[in-house]
Structures are given as C-alpha cells and as structure tokens.
Amino acid sequence: MIEAIGLTKQYGSKRAVDDLSFTVQPGLVTGFLGPNGSGKSTTMRLILGLDAPTAGSVTVAGRRYRDFPAPLHEVGALLEARALHPGRTAYRHLLVLAQTHGIPRSRVDELVDLVGLHDVANKRAGKFSLGMGQRLGIAVALLGDPQTLLLDEPVNGLDPEGIHWIRTLLRGLAAEGRTVFISSHLMSEMALTADHLIVIGRGHLVADMSVTAFLATASGQLVRVRAPRATELAALLSDPAVRVTSDGPESLEVSGLSSEQIGEIAAANGIALHELTPLRASLEEAFMDLTREDVEYKPQVHA
C-alpha cells in the first residue's frame, strides 16, 4: 500500500505537486494518469525518496522509503527515462544493483530470462532499443521480488507483443496481492491494464475512482436520434433536465434521457424512429474533459 498525505513539492517558483493525498491499494493495478508535466514523475521521485517533499508525506507499507533497510525487497521501481550507465552491460547493471542487497547471481540470471533479454544480456545497455531498455528496467524492478511495484510509463516504446506481455505480467503481480502503481499519459492503455485510477493535473488530484466508475462517467447519457418528425419529438422530450441539440432537420442529440426512455416516448406518441444510438464519449475525450482545466501547455487556438 502506498499512502500520500498532503504531498507537496515546490521547485523554485513552480509547484510540481500540490497537496496530493491518495492511497494505492494492494491486489489491484492502479493507474496514475495525467497529462505530461502534471507531476506524475515528481510524485514517483517523492515516493522513492529521491526528492524530499516540501510538505506532507508519502509512505509505502507504512514506512518512509528511506527507512527501508532493504528497499529492493519492498519496492521495485521503473523510473522515467533510463537510470543506467550506457557503457555497462545489462547483466552487470542488474548485478551492480543486486549486490547492494546480497541478491545472488542466480536471481539475476532468472530475471534476464524472465524479461526476455537472454541474448543481449552481455551487450552494453546504451545500445539497447527503447523497448529493450524498458525490459531491463522491469527486470530491475522485479530484482528483489518486492510487494510494491512503481512503474513510470512502463509501456513506453514497447511493441504490441511487449505491451501484451507487460499487461499480463502486471495483472499477475496484482493478482498475487501486490501493490502495482503505474503511470501513463494514455487513458486507453490504462483502461485495459488498470483496475483503479488516480488522475492528476497540474499537481492536483483530479479523480480517484475505479476504472468501471470512470467508464460509466465517460459513457455519459448522450443519445443520437434520427426521425422524420424530429422537431415534434424534440418538443415532447423537452424538460429542464434534458438537453436536445440538432445538427440536421431529421437528427437530434439528446442528453439526460436513456435510449429506452426516448424510445418509449416516441412509441407512445406514434413517432417513427430511424435511428436510436447511445453514444459513448471516447476514453481519451473523457480524460481530456477531466483534465482540460489542468493541462499545463494548452495549444493556442485562434478562431
């Protein structure tokens, strides 16, 4: 379990993380979602004790990261960008980290095989493709068989096969009761991998809900109706809680009523319908709606 309470980080005049409180539960994959520059990586750095918070605190399994006598066995982390020396081979990189904890070489061998780097383990990591670098990073995270995993943009640079692999791996780890916390700026990816979502924008908490709840919100209650007597139908539907817009003489978009309700009203009044379609806003649209106010660098739109 990861617990942040009033977590705040100020870099000079910029407040990267602002009074952030959340809990990441074990047994679930929790997605940490936000636009670029929203404070995800800073939060990850704060959890790992790489940066000290300006205010507030964050603990893993009830302890500050710095207080773990053997952190690799508690928290496995994949950090944003590469945290390795490009001149060292993948095997040596893993070994160097394993040795600080007295983790045996056999475990290093095992991980090299697990992440599929067997053939390139003795190549210098600087020559690795983005995807191979990610696999090495994941091997580092799993080195100490930790209860908590913290992965910053784990699918970055992976090919479809790699993405499938990591998704299965993460779900499996969560099913074993581990805490899995992964950041991403891609909602669609999170919808497939995560059970729970923590959404931030400009350092603030925007949403903390299950993926199912998020999808329900995202699907909205927008229904497209086509009917020859559209104007007549629009009048029948009119209600303070209902909004009807029209983008053509025979076409309506209705929010505030389900497609069943609209169908019943139309039938009761003998109005023929040519189309009755519940519309689902795309996940990315819903995500953008949620964080619209919090995107740091908005494109300037000139009408």
Added chain:
Amino acid sequence: MSSVDRPVRVTQLRVARSEWTKLCSLRSTRWSLLAAALLTIGFPLIFASVVEAHWGRMSPSEQANRQPLEIALIGVNISQLAIGVLGVLIITAEYSTGMIRATLSTVPKRLPVLWAKIAVYAAVTFGLALLSVLVAFFGSQAILNSKHILQIGLGDPDVIRSVLGAAAFLVLIGTFAMALGAIVRSTAAGIATFALILFVIPPLLNVLPSSWNRAISPYLPDSAGRAIFALNHGVNELSPAGGLAVFAATTACLVGIAALLLVRRDA
C-alpha cells in the same frame, strides 16, 4: 515468480562490492587506470634513457643536480591528471547518465554509496600507484645502471617514504577529485574545478607579494601533496608528514561537504 532468499539489509560491505563491480565493468575506467599506470611508468623510463644517453656530455654540476628518485617519480606529475579526471567522472557519470537514480533508490541512506566509492577507488589507486611507482623505480634504475650512474636502493634514506608517499598522493588526488565531482555533479564543471585548483591557481599566486605567496602556497593541495613524496624540502615547503596532514585535512573537509550535500539535496 520464484522466491528469493531474503537477506536482511543493505550493508556497507555489500555496497562496496557493488561499487567494485561498477568500477570494473566500464571499459572507460579500465582504460583510464591503464593510462595512469603507463604514464607513471613510461615517463621515468624515458627520462632515465635521456639522462643515461647524455651523461657523458653533462657538466659535473649538472650531473650532481640529477636526482635518481626524482626521475623515478616524475610520472606521478602526469598520472595525477588521469587519476583526478577519473575520480571526478566516477561520480559525475552517475548524474549525467541517470544511473544515480537507480543507485540512490537502491541505497536510500545514500552515504554508504559515497564511502564505498571512495574506499574502492582509493584501494585501486593505491595498489596501482604503488605497483607502477615500484616498476618505474626499478626500471629507471636498471637503465641508469648500464652506466653505473645515479644508483640508489629501496633501503636508502627517504626512498621508501617517497615511493609510499607518491602512492598516497595519488590516492588523495583521486579522493579530492571525487569529492569535487560529488559537490558540482557535472563532469565539465568538476574537471574544470579540479584543473583550476591543481594547475591554474598555484602559478597565479606568484603574482602576489612574496610574503603572501609564502604564507599561502605551501598549504595548497598541489604543494602540500607534492611535499609528501618530494625529495628535498625548501624552507617554505611543508615536511612530508606536514604535507600529508594538510592535504588529507583539505580532502576530508571536501568529502564532508560532499557527504552533507548528498544527503540534503534532491537527487
């Protein structure tokens, strides 16, 4: 996921083993150390050959000014640059590559990393320096021996002290450079600062009134360090023990600052 034997904790010894692997697993480090050894050995051999070849044409006073120990240790003046630059790099490369994030999240107490880096590099430098200085000593003596000139033995006064002193000097240079690297965290700034303190500032002091110069110069890392292995000590120079004490104290202060900053700063 197979289970792992769960050792209790990160220990200083384990961190030292990790730092040892780090040092050995980089090609650039191996080359730098080899270069330092070759410089330490090569220059005395060249100088000895030149002196040996020109001996007959030297005036008696010139011959009297030749010091065999000075010839044997001449390479230390050049290899200190290689040892210093590598010392800076061992620290700053962690920052420039991003490795530092992996290092510090593995050892979140941080200080064991600094101690281990210093200990491992000091041990490697001492061993390598001692070996190459001894090779340089016997090698240059062998060359000079062909004309039976400038012969000394390890048992002669001050010889062992100078040989050990040269190795100690290189260890301190390396540690000094590491501390600088840990303070500035950038390769370019680290190497520039190192060169400034060791090579640029000393000659500049000659511009000062000589009373000032005499009061400051002997305590600078360069002259204090050199006093550890120098053969002759002028009136304004520190004794070998004094030089060792001053340079070691300066280095310790710098390491202290580096340690404080490492714990305090965001990585």
